[in-house]
Amino acid sequence: MGKTDMKIFETKESEVRSYCRDFPKVFTKAKGHKLWDEDGNTYIDFFSGAGALNYGHNDDHMKEKLVEYITNDGITHSLDKATTAKAEFIQKFNDVILEPRNLDYKMMFPGPTGTNAVESALKLARKVTGRTDVISFTRGFHGMTIGSLSVTGNASKRKGAGVPLHHTVTMPYDNFVDEQDSIKYLEQYLEDDGSGVDLPAAMIVETVQGEGGINAARFEWLKKIEGVCKRHDILLIVDDIQAGIGRTGTFFSFEQAGIEPDIVCLSKSLSGFGLPFAIALFRPDLDIWSPGEHNGTFRGNNHAFVTASAALDYWTDKSFEESIKEKSKLTLDYLNQIVEKYPELNGRVKGRGLMVGIECENGDIADQVTTECFNRGLIMETAGMDGEVFKLFPAINIDEGALKEGLSIIEESVKVVVKEPVTN
Known part of the structure; x- marks a missing residue:
């Protein structure tokens, strides 16, 4: 078979496509932290499926379990019928993740994507409280369906x-306006009868905003948000779809803040293998759904149950979490050195864990850096309202040598951009 003609995508696929424009190659193979294209070029992946591949591509352990399940004619599609694969995941997630963290949550499988988890969380919050409004935060991103939008x-x-x-109702995220006390501002709206803001059913927040520009909320700010919710009987929803599953150093991104959300949305890397899978976790007393009141044809992705259960084996080893923190420190130190070494970048390091990036003076510069990285064999995307942040999402189990190689490519690319600006 010959090489793929890129015209098939240009002529037959919708103009809505985006990532293939940023990375204009036909990819054929992926393993661990690497991708290969049809020309035989190798790329280090610091994109990780926009956070859906935290464990890298085609993990051997997960693949072995999935292949075994498929060859034994295991159930593929089941809606919400009981299956052995689902039972194993529920038990293992409880034993490995929830119980060690003293978290008592029911699990809901709303559909295969993150926006399904968010939609179900919003519906449940409104159903439980009998209220209509939800408070969200500036620069937040929660999905592309109507409720999530x-x-x-x-x-x-x-x-x-x-x-x-x-x-x-949108309220300012932590440090949205530097000199503004956003918690005081929020409470004033909730308590002032003249504010025009009704008591909401819930607040939904990302502890680190991914699409919004790698904005990391301070732990004390998150703790205060939890306090506001408790004082006013508002449900706290944490959208951990991109920041969770180890991306910020711990399984849940909110652990270090010492908070316990009422509802948690998970997806992206939950399956561990890039298979569509989402869950909404919530306090048992909130589980007032009637059977079938929220459903979806693909809420029983058994292949995802299998790989997600296998992925949890990583979290049975305490050294795994420590290794993420070590690589996070290495990455943060390297990015700070780049900003210091190349002041022409006007850069600022942002984020937490292995969900970090450098905010540039504008989106053009960040685009030039990611383009240069791609030309040198590194895949990385931008974030922020104007694409002004180039963000790093390496696999959380990437080896240190590969991590350093990728960081070196970023530095080389920054050097080219600030010393020899690319002209369009």
Whole structure:
């Protein structure tokens, strides 16, 4: 078979496609932290499927379990019928993740994607409280369906809804305005009868905003948000779809803040293998759903149950979490050195764990850095309202040598961009 003609995508696929424009190659193979294209070029992957491949590509242990399950004619599609694969995941997730963290949550399988988890969380919060509004935060991103878009801050994504987005109120995220006490501002709106803000059903927040520009909330700010919710009987929803599953150093991104959300949304790397899989976790007393009241045809992805159970084996070894923290420190130190070494970048390091990036003076510079990285064999994307942040999402189990190699490519690319600006 000959090489793929890129015209097939240009002529037959919708103009809505995006990543293939940034990385204009036909990819054929992936393993661990690497990708290969049809020309035989090798790329280090610091994109990780936008956070859906925290364990890298085609992990041997997960693949072995999945192949064994498929060859034994295990159930593929089951809606929400009981299966052995689902039972194993529920038990293992409880034993390995929830119980050691003293978290008592029921599990809901709402559908295969992150936005399904968010939609179910919003519906449940409104059902439990009998209230309508939800407070979200500036620059937040929670998905592309109507409910999720209503709590998303990005103007261009909201515009794509095509209809007015109602029943949400946006409040400033931590350090959205440097001199502003956002907690005081929030409480003033909740307590002042003249504010025009009704008591909401819930607040939804990312502890680190991915699409919004790798904005990391301070732990004390998150703790105060939890306090506000408790004082006013508001449900706290943490969207851990991108920041969770080890991306920020611990399984849940909120662990270090010492908070316990009422509802948690997970997806992306939950399956461990890139298979569609999402869950909503919530306090048992909130489980007032009627059977089938929220459902979805693909809420029983058994292949994802199998690989997700296998992925949890990583978390039975305490040294795994420590290794993430070590690589996080190495990465943070390296990025700080780049900013210091190349002041022309006007850069600022942002994020937490292995969810970090450098905010540039503008989106053009960040784009030039990612383009140069791609030309040198590293895949990385941008984030932020104007794409002004180039962000690093290496696999959390990447070996140190590969991590350093990728960081070196970033430095080389920054050097080219600031010393020899690319012209369009």
